[in-house]
Amino acid sequence: MDTIKRIEELKSLINKANYEYYTLDNPTISDYEYDMAMAELIKLENEYPSLKTADSPTNRIGGEVLDKFKKVTHTKEMKSLADLFSYEEIISYIDTIAKTTNSIDYSMELKIDGLAVSLIYKDGFLIEASTRGDGIVGEDITNNAKTISSIPLSLSEKIDIEVRGEIYLSKSRFEKINKERELAHEELFKNERNCAAGTMRQLDPEIVRKRGLDTFIYYIVDPEKYDLKTQSDALRYLKKLGFNVNSESRSVHSKEELLEYISDIDEKRFDYNYPIDGVVLKYEYFDMYSRIGETVKNPKWAIAYKFAPLEVKTKIESIEFQVGRSGVITPVAILSPVLISGSLVSRATLNNEDYILDKDIRVGDYVFVRKAAEIIPEVVSVIKEERSKYLKPFSMIERCPKCGEPLLRKITEADYYCLNKDCPARVIESIIHFASRDCYDITGLGDKISEFLYNEGFVYRISDIFNLKEYAQTLLTKEGFKERKVFSLLDAIEKSKENNLDRLIFGLGIRNVGKKVARILCEKYPSMDALISADEEDISRIPDIGPIIAKSVKDYFNDERNIEMIDILKENGLNMIYTSSKKEEETIFTGKTVVLTGSLTSFTREEASQIIENMGGKTSSSVSKKTDYVLKGDQAGSKLTKAENLGIRIITEDEFKEMIES
Ligand SMILES: [Zn+2]
Numbered sequence: 309m310d311t312i313k314r315i316e317e318l319k320s321l322i323n324k325a326n327y328e329y330y331t332l333d334n335p336t337i338s339d340y341e342y343d344m345a346m347a348e349l350i351k352l353e354n355e356y357p358s359l360k361t362a363d364s365p366t367n368r369i370g371g372e373v374l375d376k377f378k379k380v381t382h383t384k385e386m387k388s389l390a391d392l393f394s395y396e397e398i399i400s401y402i403d404t405i406a407k408t409t410n411s412i413d414y415s416m417e418l419k420i421d422g423l424a425v426s427l428i429y430k431d432g433f434l435i436e437a438s439t440r441g442d443g444i445v446g447e448d449i450t451n452n453a454k455t456i457s458s459i460p461l462s463l464s465e466k467i468d469i470e471v472r473g474e475i476y477l478s479k480s481r482f483e484k485i486n487k488e489r490e491l492a493h494e495e496l497f498k499n500e501r502n503c504a505a506g507t508m509r510q511l512d513p514e515i516v517r518k519r520g521l522d523t524f525i526y527y528i529v530d531p532e533k534y535d536l537k538t539q540s541d542a543l544r545y546l547k548k549l550g551f552n553v554n555s556e557s558r559s560v561h562s563k564e565e566l567l568e569y570i571s572d573i574d575e576k577r578f579d580y581n582y583p584i585d586g587v588v589l590k591y592e593y594f595d596m597y598s599r600i601g602e603t604v605k606n607p608k609w610a611i612a613y614k615f616a617p618l619e620v621k622t623k624i625e626s627i628e629f630q631v632g633r634s635g636v637i638t639p640v641a642i643l644s645p646v647l648i649s650g651s652l653v654s655r656a657t658l659n660n661e662d663y664i665l666d667k668d669i670r671v672g673d674y675v676f677v678r679k680a681a682e683i684i685p686e687v688v689s690v691i692k693e694e695r696s697k698y699l700k701p702f703s704m705i706e707r708c709p710k711c712g713e714p715l716l717r718k719i720t721e722a723d724y725y726c727l728n729k730d731c732p733a734r735v736i737e738s739i740i741h742f743a744s745r746d747c748y749d750i751t752g753l754g755d756k757i758s759e760f761l762y763n764e765g766f767v768y769r770i771s772d773i774f775n776l777k778e779y780a781q782t783l784l785t786k787e788g789f790k791e792r793k794v795f796s797l798l799d800a801i802e803k804s805k806e807n808n809l810d811r812l813i814f815g816l817g818i819r820n821v822g823k824k825v826a827r828i829l830c831e832k833y834p835s836m837d838a839l840i841s842a843d844e845e846d847i848s849r850i851p852d853i854g855p856i857i858a859k860s861v862k863d864y865f866n867d868e869r870n871i872e873m874i875d876i877l878k879e880n881g882l883n884m885i886y887t888s889s890k891k892e893e894e895t896i897f898t899g900k901t902v903v904l905t906g907s908l909t910s911f912t913r914e915e916a917s918q919i920i921e922n923m924g925g926k927t928s929s930s931v932s933k934k935t936d937y938v939l940k941g942d943q944a945g946s947k948l949t950k951a952e953n954l955g956i957r958i959i960t961e962d963e964f965k966e967m968i969e970s
Pocket residue numbers: 631708709710711712713726727728731732733734
């Protein structure tokens with residue numbers, strides 16, 4: 309029957325394309341051809357369900373939604389590695405091992421901060437994927453694993469093999485996912501590992517597929533069965549079979565080389581596009597493993613060195629509550645001041661009630677505080693052993709600390725809100741927000757002056773800012789308000805009236821409308837009146853907007869008081885028309901075609917393509933005269949030669965990074 313033959317043809321075409329694309333990084337067919345082959349295969353399999361086989365590449369696109377995960381017993385225990393925390397410990401470990409082996413030969417690998425996975429192949433086909441669990445019994449995550457494109461459904465050799473590695477989420481993916489969740493008003497993931505683990509626990513494989521997880525495979529169970537002598541050989545063999553293998557691994561043969569590798573990686577640990585939390589040392593020669601031995605919990609022939617965390621111990625002096633302009637109440641820990649990576653930290657966010665109760669944080673506790681670049685300091689954990697027995701458990705305040713109104717916790721959120729629209733804290737915060745640089749950018753109208761103007765009765769809402777000039781004489785009588793200060797503030801206010809409309813929309817403080825959303829709304833409704841009269845349905849259909857934001861926008865404009873205030877703003881001559889800034893956004897890649905070849909260090913191909921597309925360019929899988937740039941990674945193939953022959957500009961990964969930053 310021809311159908312059987314055609315299905316086989318399509319399967320091998322797609323499998324070959326996947327392997328070339330994800331593993332060799334050198335596709336020979338175009339995305340279009342790939343999509344067409346996939347569509348045809350899905351159609352045929354739907355028509356003839358009996359012809360759909362376990363290794364069909366269509367299995368990657370969503371599987372059945374489960375009720376719960378099946379338990380699986382590992383064929384060989386998945387032990388975790390013991391941890392080392394200092395160079396002294398490393399040296400002592402190497403010395404101990406050398407007593408048995410008489411040599412220092414290690415495969416040095418990055419310790420990826422993801423979750424461990426075991427993959428079992430029979431006759432070269434993936435038949436089972438499972439989590440570590442307690443090491444002996446894990447959970448069957450086969451359906452979810454199949455959606456991860458770097459996990460091969462079939463191998464280049466028809467063998468039985470069990471391999472192990474790490475499922476992880478790249479940093480750029482993580483950021484993207486959290487941005488989307490922020491926009492949709494969903495709770496954010498704390499870090500990449502947390503998100504990867506949460507994703508693999510999803511019972512619906514389609515959700516897993518969309519998250520875009522990735523893998524690094526680093527271990528073969530019973531490697532000697534495959535004639536492998538060293539761990540470095542095993543890594544090469546894994547790559548050959550079609551697995552994604554991390555390219556930063558090195559084989560080292562002396563103490564100096566080994567320590568140099570570690571300090572080198574430690575230095576650039578934040579530069580990778582995937583999270584790492586240390587380095588793994590694995591003794592090279594398998595034939596020594598049984599002599600080196602294992603403990604109940606860990607093997608001795610491999611060990612992890614964990615990088616020093618950016619966390620510091622301090623004490624919680626008190627807990628304060630901030631009121632944001634939306635009325636959200638944020639508990640803040642007031643700390644005994646402590647130096648973390650160069651800056652003095654005396655406050656740390658406690659996020660919300662649940663966060664405090666989960667960690668059982670109490671005033672007077674000694675805690676670990678973490679501060680990462682561009683992240684608000686955060687209380688990570690409590691040192692319970694050092695807790696005095698007199699400390700009282702935390703209980704959430706019931707009334708707004710600024711206006712005394714009762715607080716309300718929304719059913720769907722962990723946050724409490726002060727719902728009083730006239731709450732002084734909320735009003736002052738909304739004025740500060742309006743005048744801030746990203747909004748109306750009024751120089752001289754910062755935190756302190758905003759608070760002063762409110763307390764003195766000059767500014768009760770945004771529109772009052774523009775009436776301030778009428779009180780210039782009164783202002784001059786106030787302490788600290790010299791002529792120069794008053795007039796430069798009034799000048800800044802006058803000048804700001806010319807601002808583009810998106811700044812005003814952002815500045816109004818409409819719930820769920822941030823800087824980006826404000827601009828998207830203005831692109832669609834380029835005047836205040838158009839936005840006010842826009843239909844909720846229509847707004848919700850704009851890409852990136854959705855029903856939650858649409859409802860917030862309508863709620864805001866349905867409030868009479870807001871419309872009245874906007875009328876006053878109009879009378880004061882504020883610009884109500886939007887001038888599209890799209891032209892300014894032209895980038896170095898606008899309208900350009902880029903071809904990727906070889907493997908990149910800091911990005912996956914997918915991520916690099918996404919960046920180029922976001923910057924207005926497009927990517928193509930083959931080099932032609934129409935190609936503008938070829939982005940060259942390691943082990944670039946024939947495309948590079950072709951590009952050179954055609955005289956196309958070739959850019960390195962470093963150049964690419966510079967280009968995207970410009
Ligand atoms: Zn209040």
